[in-house]
Amino acid sequence: MASKLPKSPLEHSAGGAGAAAESPGAPPRGLLRWLLTTNHKEIGTLYLVFSLSMFFIGGIFALVVRLELFQPGLQFVEPEFFNQMTTLHGLIMVFAAVMPAFTGLANWMIPLQIGAPDMALPRLNNFSFWLLPVAFTLLLATLLMPGGGPNFGWTFYAPLSTTYAPPSTTFFILGMHLAGISSILGAINIIATILNLRAPGMRMMDMPLFVWTWLITAFLLIAVMPVLAGVITMMLLDINFGTSFFNAAGGGDPVLFQHLFWFFGHPEVYIMILPAFGIVSAIIPTFARKPLFGYASMVYATASIAILSFLVWAHHMFVVGLPLVAELFFMYTTMLIAVPTGVKVFNWITTLFQGSISFETPMLFALAFVVLFTIGGFSGLMLAIAPADFQYHDTYFVVAHFHYVLVPGAIFSIMAAVYYWLPKWTGHYPSERLGRWHFWLSVIGVNLTFFPMHFSGLAGMPRRIPDYALQFADFNLVSSLGAFLFGFSQLLFVVVIVKCVRGGEKAPAKAWEGAQDLEWSVPSPAPLHTFETPPHVTPQPHP
Amino acid sequence: MSGGSYYVPATSKWPILGSLALGGMMLGAGLQMVHGWGAPLLGLGVAAILAVMALWFRDVVRESLQGLYDAQMDRSFRWGMGWFIFSEVMFFAAFFGALFYVRTFALPWLDGEGAKGVAALLWPDFTASWPLLNPPDASVSGPHEVLSPWQLPLVNTLILVTSSLTLTIAHEALKEGYRRTCRNWLAGTVFLGACFILVQGFEYYEAYAHYGLTLDAGIYGSLFFLLTGFHGMHVTVGAIILAVMLVRIQRDHFSGDDHFGFEAAAWYWHFVDVVWVGLFLFVYVF
Ligand SMILES: [Cu+2]
Numbered sequence: 001m002a003s004k005l006p007k008s009p010l011e012h013s014a015g016g017a018g019a020a021a022e023s024p025g026a027p028p029r030g031l032l033r034w035l036l037t038t039n040h041k042e043i044g045t046l047y048l049v050f051s052l053s054m055f056f057i058g059g060i061f062a063l064v065v066r067l068e069l070f071q072p073g074l075q076f077v078e079p080e081f082f083n084q085m086t087t088l089h090g091l092i093m094v095f096a097a098v099m100p101a102f103t104g105l106a107n108w109m110i111p112l113q114i115g116a117p118d119m120a121l122p123r124l125n126n127f128s129f130w131l132l133p134v135a136f137t138l139l140l141a142t143l144l145m146p147g148g149g150p151n152f153g154w155t156f157y158a159p160l161s162t163t164y165a166p167p168s169t170t171f172f173i174l175g176m177h178l179a180g181i182s183s184i185l186g187a188i189n190i191i192a193t194i195l196n197l198r199a200p201g202m203r204m205m206d207m208p209l210f211v212w213t214w215l216i217t218a219f220l221l222i223a224v225m226p227v228l229a230g231v232i233t234m235m236l237l238d239i240n241f242g243t244s245f246f247n248a249a250g251g252g253d254p255v256l257f258q259h260l261f262w263f264f265g266h267p268e269v270y271i272m273i274l275p276a277f278g279i280v281s282a283i284i285p286t287f288a289r290k291p292l293f294g295y296a297s298m299v300y301a302t303a304s305i306a307i308l309s310f311l312v313w314a315h316h317m318f319v320v321g322l323p324l325v326a327e328l329f330f331m332y333t334t335m336l337i338a339v340p341t342g343v344k345v346f347n348w349i350t351t352l353f354q355g356s357i358s359f360e361t362p363m364l365f366a367l368a369f370v371v372l373f374t375i376g377g378f379s380g381l382m383l384a385i386a387p388a389d390f391q392y393h394d395t396y397f398v399v400a401h402f403h404y405v406l407v408p409g410a411i412f413s414i415m416a417a418v419y420y421w422l423p424k425w426t427g428h429y430p431s432e433r434l435g436r437w438h439f440w441l442s443v444i445g446v447n448l449t450f451f452p453m454h455f456s457g458l459a460g461m462p463r464r465i466p467d468y469a470l471q472f473a474d475f476n477l478v479s480s481l482g483a484f485l486f487g488f489s490q491l492l493f494v495v496v497i498v499k500c501v502r503g504g505e506k507a508p509a510k511a512w513e514g515a516q517d518l519e520w521s522v523p524s525p526a527p528l529h530t531f532e533t534p535p536h537v538t539p540q541p542h543p
Numbered sequence: 544m545s546g547g548s549y550y551v552p553a554t555s556k557w558p559i560l561g562s563l564a565l566g567g568m569m570l571g572a573g574l575q576m577v578h579g580w581g582a583p584l585l586g587l588g589v590a591a592i593l594a595v596m597a598l599w600f601r602d603v604v605r606e607s608l609q610g611l612y613d614a615q616m617d618r619s620f621r622w623g624m625g626w627f628i629f630s631e632v633m634f635f636a637a638f639f640g641a642l643f644y645v646r647t648f649a650l651p652w653l654d655g656e657g658a659k660g661v662a663a664l665l666w667p668d669f670t671a672s673w674p675l676l677n678p679p680d681a682s683v684s685g686p687h688e689v690l691s692p693w694q695l696p697l698v699n700t701l702i703l704v705t706s707s708l709t710l711t712i713a714h715e716a717l718k719e720g721y722r723r724t725c726r727n728w729l730a731g732t733v734f735l736g737a738c739f740i741l742v743q744g745f746e747y748y749e750a751y752a753h754y755g756l757t758l759d760a761g762i763y764g765s766l767f768f769l770l771t772g773f774h775g776m777h778v779t780v781g782a783i784i785l786a787v788m789l790v791r792i793q794r795d796h797f798s799g800d801d802h803f804g805f806e807a808a809a810w811y812w813h814f815v816d817v818v819w820v821g822l823f824l825f826v827y828v829f
Contacts, residue, residue: 028554036554120619123599127558134566138573170577174569181565184630192622196615222630230637237769240576242759245641245769248665249680251762253649260637323657 035130038122039528040107043129045425047104048418050132051097052494055411057140058092059487061085066449066483068466069476082466083151084143090154094272095179096136098406101414102275103128103186106214109421110190112519112526113208115199115535120192128186135178142168142175153464155265158246158257162238169239173232180225187221190214199518201537205296208517212299213278216306220271223310224264231260255320262313270309273405274302276373276413277344280366282517283420284348287363288355289514294347301340301347308337318389327386334384338377345374360512361435365416368408368443376404379454394464397457403450407486408443415442415493422500423507427525430500434492441489448482552606557599564591600787604804608796617803624807628814631777635818638773642766642825646673650762653679678761686756686764692827695746699739700823703778706735707816710785710809717792720799726792732812733789736782743775770826774818781815784808 028036037043064085068076077085107125111118119125142149147166150156161169194215198207207215235257237243244250246257277298285292292298314322314330322330348370357363379401383389392398415438422430452475457463461472468476510520518537522530568588574581606612648657654671655663663669666679674689690696713728750756750767758768788808791797797805 035559036556038552038554121623122552123555123558124623126555127561130559130562131565134562134569138566138569167577171570171573174573178562178565178569184627188623188626188630191626192619195622196618222626223633226630226634227637230634230641234641234769236576237758237765243765243769244678244683244759244762245765247683248649248653248662250678250683250759250765251650251653251675252645252765253652256641256644256649259644260641263637263640321661 036126038118038126040111040118040122040125041425041526041528043119043125044104044106044108046129047100047107047132050129051101051104051414052497054092054096054100054136056490058089058097059490061089061092063483063487065089066480069468070480071477072468072470072473074467077466079466080148080151083153083464084149086464087150087153087156088140088143091139091150092136093406094154094268095176096132096139098272098410098414099183100132102214102217102272102410103183103190105210105275105279105414105417105421106186106190108425109519110193110211110214111197112424112522112530113211113517114194114197114202115518115531115537116193116197117529117531117534119189120196121189124185125189128182128189131178131182131185135175135182138171138175138178142166142171145171155261156235157261158235158238158254161257162235162246165239170236173236173239176232177229180229183221184225187218187225190218191222194218199531199535199537205299206537208278209281209292209295209298209302210275210278213274213281213302216302217271217274220267220274220306220309224267224271227260228264228268231257231264234260255317258317258320259313262316263310265316266313267306267309269402269405270305272410273373274305276369276410277302279413279417279420280348280369281344283362283366283416284351284370285516286420286512286514287360287366288352288357290351290355291516292347293350293353294343297343298347301343304340305337308333308340312337315384315386315389318386319393331384331386335381338381341377345370345377360419361430361432361439362416362420364436364439365412365419368439369412369416372408372412372443372446373405376401376406376409379404392457394462395457396453396461396463399463400450400453400457403453407450408446412442418493418497420512421519422497423511424519424522424524424526426501426504427507428500428504429507429511430496431504434496434499438489438492438496441492442486445482445486445489449479449486450482452476452478452482555599555602557595557602561592561595561599564588564595568592604791604796607804617801620803620807624810628810631814635770635773635821638766638770639821639825642770645762645766650675673763675761675763683759683761684755685761686750686754688754689756689763689767690746690750690754690827692823695742695749696823696827699742699746700819702735702739702742703816703819706732706739707813709735710812714805714809717797717802717805718799722792722795726789729785729789729792733782733785736778736785736812739778740775740782743771743778767826770822774815774822777815777818781808781812784811 034042034046037046062085064077065082068074068082107119110116140149145166145168147168149166149168150161150172152160152165156172194207194211204212234243234245238245238247238252244252246252246254248254281292281298312330312334314326315334318327318330359367379397383392383398383401419430419435422428456472456475456479459472459475461468461475507524509523511524512520518535519526521535565588567584568591571581571584571586571588575585650671650673651657652662653666653669656671669679670677674686676685676687676689678685709728710732713725713732716722716724716728756767757764759765785808788805791804796802
């Protein structure tokens with residue numbers, strides 16, 4: 001990344017000095033302050049805290065699943081409840097943990113990285129956040145309703161989610177609508193901020209990659225969240241108003257549901273990984289003490305991935321009965337995505353080449369991301385091959401694949417980001433010792449959990465099943481032990497964060513020696529209001 | 544970008560009240576649909592949302608009139624509105640996609656076309672047609688007849704296209720500073736919008752009363768009411784926004800070169816108009 005610090009880093013940070021010109025009116029105190037805040041840092045914190053709490057709720061659901069799968073036979077939960085756990089684990093992790101975490105990071109860091117005083121539409125920002133607790137209260141409340149919560153998997157295929165669904169499905173749909181509105185409005189805000197509030201002198205190609213990847217992610221969100229809204233609206237009508245969208249008896253088609261869902265669903269997985277690419281592209285150069293290799297190619301690769309993501313959705317539907325030409329088209333477009341993704345991995349590794357690397361906790365998570373995400377990418381490539389997918393489809397191999405891209409992929413990147421930016425948020429370094437413990441326990445836990453799933457999947461174990469044949473017992477035992485190790489190590493993450501908020505080694509404005517972006521020019525902790533007068537950024541040529 | 548300091552809006556209680564109102568509305572809607580007793584909460588939620596929107600926009604209008612917003616804020620609003628309309632485009636795109644998929648693939652396949660052909664085993668007697676008057680299964684009864692595009696729908700097309708034109712004239716008048724002219728043409732636009740909604744309402748009545756064309760009349764009825772229904776809601780919202788703009792013109796809120804509220808309303812109205820042209824062509828004509 002080009003370094004674009006103002007000549008003297010502290011010269012322009014308006015935080016301490018220009019306090020007289022702070023925002024109009026005194027901000028409310030106590031609880032009201034958090035309810036009414038329009039400050040990007042406070043809203044960012046709200047998003048992150050919300051996401052972390054939901055991460056634990058979704059995690060408990062996952063542990064219920066792994067507990068039941070610890071050995072063959074039915075031990076702890078009824079199959080019906082098991083299905084609700086797999087479903088809500090997926091929904092909560094995707095929509096309430098990973099997505100809000102990235103939005104929280106965007107809120108905190110994008111204004112700081114582009115020299116903006118706040119998000120472009122601060123009140124809308126508050127609205128976007130507070131829709132989330134409302135949405136997920138509604139969604140979690142379905143567990144307590146007669147007939148139980150959603151039990152049809154996070155992909156909620158019709159007619160399982162319409163004709164054969166529990167009555168609470170209507171509330172699930174309405175909750176998802178609220179979450180969708182929140183995402184769309186949040187994304188609009190992020191785009192407007194990036195396009196309109198960059199510091200004078202910062203051109204698009206000067207932006208840090210986290211900003212670039214979020215710009216493209218926001219575009220994806222605005223393009224596909226409305227499609228999700230459309231498809232759940234059609235479900236709502238099928239359930240409550242007798243329409244026939246996903247009912248062949250009336251001339252509709254359940255496969256139509258899958259097309260619409262995956263037109264949203266595939267870009268959705270990039271929504272959960274592109275910001276991760278941006279984070280890793282910030283951390284690796286910092287700790288390799290070298291500028292990012294191939295900045296421009298990173299931007300183009302991100303854009304290519306986003307465009308291709310609209311042309312690959314039916315790779316989730318290879319066994320549903322598509323015409324041959326569709327199987328081929330979606331197979332080739334899917335494999336094409338490996339090209340820009342490969343560019344990225346190549347650039348990260350080349351950035352490391354001949355760098356003077358140090359291994360602080362954020363770097364550990366970022367490096368693990370590169371390795372383990374790539375494993376997930378390769379298994380994705382295997383799944384892309386239609387004839388092979390006929391074997392893998394709906395087995396634990398798929399579960400292994402997407403957990404590799406989501407857990408040591410998206411979630412590790414979020415953890416890396418938290419360790420990387422905690423000094424900026426709190427003014428203290430997180431404990432390096434505990435951070436390392438957290439990292440190594442997580443890495444071991446993740447691989448113990450998900451690596452054996454490749455084998456149980458290839459051997460034919462179907463996903464979303466509470467019981468299984470005896471030959472899968474060993475793999476499942478290892479997976480379950482790994483899951484509990486990973487799950488409980490996350491308590492350490494909470495300890496690190498709480499300790500860091502309360503105290504610790506003081507961090508200077510530029511907390512990491514090799515860090516280059518604009519956020520490191522404001523004091524640590526970043527004052528409530530930063531860049532009230534725009535800093536001037538001198539464009540510098542990319543290396 | 545301006546060199547001076549940034550404008551950052553003050554805190555506001557409307558967003559959080561808005562999200563609570565929206566949550567209340569959703570809860571009410573769900574309780575009504577599932578258990579049949581959520582209507583009061585639903586109504587309360589809708590009323591609360593309308594109130595919050597009115598008060599939130601009132602604050603924004605006041606701040607705008609106080610001259611608090613600079614050119615940068617104006618650009619933020621423009622990007623915001625532009626991308627919001629794009630999200631609406633994608634919302635309708637999902638419904639159009641469903642329409643095309645059903646017509647091109649789902650129905651012919653149920654009729655035995657295509658390499659797989661197995662879907663045809665479900666209802667061997669089924670014959671695909673569009674509009675679909677005879678759904679595959681006897682448990683779903685189709686419409687007896689569908690609406691001719693060349694009567695009320697054509698009238699509505701003319702109404703809506705004309706309204707886009709009158710709105711553009713109003714906008715031009717505003718830019719030139721002819722406030723009265725602008726007001727008159729804008730009033731005409733709102734009137735045309737109201738006419739459209741009335742005609743559409745009458746068409747729905749006809750469909751239900753005489754054609755057997757209902758929401759549950761198989762996939763044709765489903766798609767017909769999905770597309771025209773959501774469009775109709777958008778026309779209603781657009782007409783209300785334009786009516787608000789009429790009041791704001793009356794109160795002299797706008798100047799020839801600073802009237803983004805009006806422009807945003809106009810963008811929205813043109814978008815609704817374009818969607819209708821798509822509907823007219825692909826739902827009614829072809
Ligand atoms: Cu996909």
